[in-house]
Amino acid sequence: MRKKNKAGDGEFAREGLAGSRIHGSIARTLGVAIVSGQYAPGDILNNEIDSSEQLQVSRSAYREAIRILAAKGLVESRPKTGTRVTDRHRWSLLDPEVLAWFFESEPSEEFLKGLYELRMIVEPAAAALAAERRDDGQLERMRKALIQMESQTLATEAGQAADRDFHDTVLEATGNAPLFTLSSSIGAAVRWTTIFKQRKRELPRDPMPDHWKVFDAIAAARPDQARQAMEKLVGLALEDTRAAIDPKD
Amino acid sequence: MRKKNKAGDGEFAREGLAGSRIHGSIARTLGVAIVSGQYAPGDILNNEIDSSEQLQVSRSAYREAIRILAAKGLVESRPKTGTRVTDRHRWSLLDPEVLAWFFESEPSEEFLKGLYELRMIVEPAAAALAAERRDDGQLERMRKALIQMESQTLATEAGQAADRDFHDTVLEATGNAPLFTLSSSIGAAVRWTTIFKQRKRELPRDPMPDHWKVFDAIAAARPDQARQAMEKLVGLALEDTRAAIDPKD
DNA sequence: AGATCGCTATTTGTCTGACTAAATAGCCAA
DNA sequence: TTGGCTATTTAGTCAGACAAATAGCGATCT
Numbered sequence: 218m219r220k221k222n223k224a225g226d227g228e229f230a231r232e233g234l235a236g237s238r239i240h241g242s243i244a245r246t247l248g249v250a251i252v253s254g255q256y257a258p259g260d261i262l263n264n265e266i267d268s269s270e271q272l273q274v275s276r277s278a279y280r281e282a283i284r285i286l287a288a289k290g291l292v293e294s295r296p297k298t299g300t301r302v303t304d305r306h307r308w309s310l311l312d313p314e315v316l317a318w319f320f321e322s323e324p325s326e327e328f329l330k331g332l333y334e335l336r337m338i339v340e341p342a343a344a345a346l347a348a349e350r351r352d353d354g355q356l357e358r359m360r361k362a363l364i365q366m367e368s369q370t371l372a373t374e375a376g377q378a379a380d381r382d383f384h385d386t387v388l389e390a391t392g393n394a395p396l397f398t399l400s401s402s403i404g405a406a407v408r409w410t411t412i413f414k415q416r417k418r419e420l421p422r423d424p425m426p427d428h429w430k431v432f433d434a435i436a437a438a439r440p441d442q443a444r445q446a447m448e449k450l451v452g453l454a455l456e457d458t459r460a461a462i463d464p465k466d
Numbered sequence: 467m468r469k470k471n472k473a474g475d476g477e478f479a480r481e482g483l484a485g486s487r488i489h490g491s492i493a494r495t496l497g498v499a500i501v502s503g504q505y506a507p508g509d510i511l512n513n514e515i516d517s518s519e520q521l522q523v524s525r526s527a528y529r530e531a532i533r534i535l536a537a538k539g540l541v542e543s544r545p546k547t548g549t550r551v552t553d554r555h556r557w558s559l560l561d562p563e564v565l566a567w568f569f570e571s572e573p574s575e576e577f578l579k580g581l582y583e584l585r586m587i588v589e590p591a592a593a594a595l596a597a598e599r600r601d602d603g604q605l606e607r608m609r610k611a612l613i614q615m616e617s618q619t620l621a622t623e624a625g626q627a628a629d630r631d632f633h634d635t636v637l638e639a640t641g642n643a644p645l646f647t648l649s650s651s652i653g654a655a656v657r658w659t660t661i662f663k664q665r666k667r668e669l670p671r672d673p674m675p676d677h678w679k680v681f682d683a684i685a686a687a688r689p690d691q692a693r694q695a696m697e698k699l700v701g702l703a704l705e706d707t708r709a710a711i712d713p714k715d
Numbered sequence: 716a717g718a719t720c721g722c723t724a725t726t727t728g729t730c731t732g733a734c735t736a737a738a739t740a741g742c743c744a745a
Numbered sequence: 746t747t748g749g750c751t752a753t754t755t756a757g758t759c760a761g762a763c764a765a766a767t768a769g770c771g772a773t774c775t
Binding site for chain 3: 529
C-alpha cells in the first residue's frame, strides 16, 4: 500500500549522501527538530505507531531511528511514559552527527562561542603536546595539508578539507586517544564555522601565516611556542567569526 | 520456542540496572567486546541472522543494538559487506556508555593516562571560567557537595557521587554547553579512577584540602587561583592513580 | 590479454502484524 | 486517607517475508 516512495510524498529529506537509509534520515529529521528547539526537553514524542504512520515508515525503521537518538543522549524511552526529549546537559553535543544537526539550522551565537572557547582550551594544549610527541609521518602530513590549503585556499572544498586535516593531525600527534576523539568535533566546528564566515563576508583574512607558525613550532619541538601560536590562530578565527555574525563590525 | 529466558541460558548479562532492555544489553555486550579488543577494527561481525540466533534474540533486537553501536561510531553497516568494526579514531571515546564499557574490562594504562591528560587540560581552564561566571546557586551546590564528600569520604558511594557533583558543577558553572558535555565523560573518568584507586590501596590521601582550595578560589572569583588549584588537584589525583597501578611505588 | 558490462548471491534494510512486559493512573476497598 | 489491585497505555520483542544495494564473478566485447 505504501511501498513506493514516489516523488513528493517524503516528509523527511533522504537526498543527502549521508543517512541514505531510512532510519538514518528519520534520526536526522528528528535530531534537527530537537536540537533546533522544535521539541523542548521534557516534551514527549507521539507514540511509535502514530509517529511511524505520520512519517510513512514502518515502526521498526522508526524505532531504529529512536535508538540512534537515544544513543546520542537526545531522547529517552520508557514503556507507558513514551519517548521524551532529555535535558540538554545529557546531549552528546560533541558527537559529529549531533554537531551537524546543530549547524543545519542556524545555531545560536552562544553555541558558536562555546565551541570556540572549547577550541581555545583544547587546541593550544594539544599543539604543545604535539610539539613533544609528533613523529615524522605526522609532521609530513601537516606540511602537506598546509601546502594544499595554501594552493587551494579556503574557498574550495579541498582547501577546507586540508585545513581540517591539519587540525586533525595536530590532535592525533598528541598520542592521546581521548583527546583525539575531539578532533571530529573540532573538525566539524572548523568546517561549519568556515562555512559561516564564507557566507557572510568574503576571504576575511589570509590564515596561512598563523598556520605556518604553529607548524614551525611543532616541527621545532617547541611546546610553549606551539601553544602560543595556536592560541593566536584560534583567537583570530574567533574574531573573524564574531565579526561575520555581529554586523556592528 | 525460545520465549522464556530461563536461568543460565543467557549469553549476555542483563542483570545490571542499566541496559535492562535486550537491545541495550546486546549493545553493551558487543561494545565491551569491541573496546576490549576482542573484535579488532576492520573485523566483520557475523551476519544478522547468525548473530541474533547465537545470542538467542530476535533479529530486530539485534539490529537495534547495532544501531546503538553505529551511533557511537564503533561499527559501520553496509549491505553485502556486513557490519564491520570501525577504526579506533572514529569511536566516541568520551561517550559515557563507551567509557563504561572500557572500564568493564581493565582499561590500558595508556588510556587512563590519556583521560587524566584530558582532565588536566580541561578542568583547570573550566575552573578559571567558573570563577568568572558562577552564580550563587552553583556556588551553593559546590559547597554542599564538598561538605557531603567530607562527611561521607570517598569510600562511600554517596561520597563519590558528591565528588562527581562538585566537578560537574564546576563544568556547568562555565556556562559553556559544549564544555559541559565533557562533564559526563570527566565524571565517568573520576568515578572509575576512584574505583581503581580504592581497589589497589586504601585511602591514598585526604582529597579535601585541595578541593576546598578550588572552591575558595571560585567563590572569591579569582580565575588564576582557581586554575592553579584545580591543576594541583588533578595532578595529585593522577599521581595517586599512577602509584596505584604501577607497583614500583 | 585486458577492460567492461551485467548477472547473481549475499547481506543489510524495510515492512507487517502479533504478542509480551513494564509502568502508570485510577479505582476500589479497607 | 491510604493502600493495594487492576485496567490501560506504551515501548519492547518476536517472527517471517520481501526489497534494495552491492561486491564479486563471469561472460562478453574490444
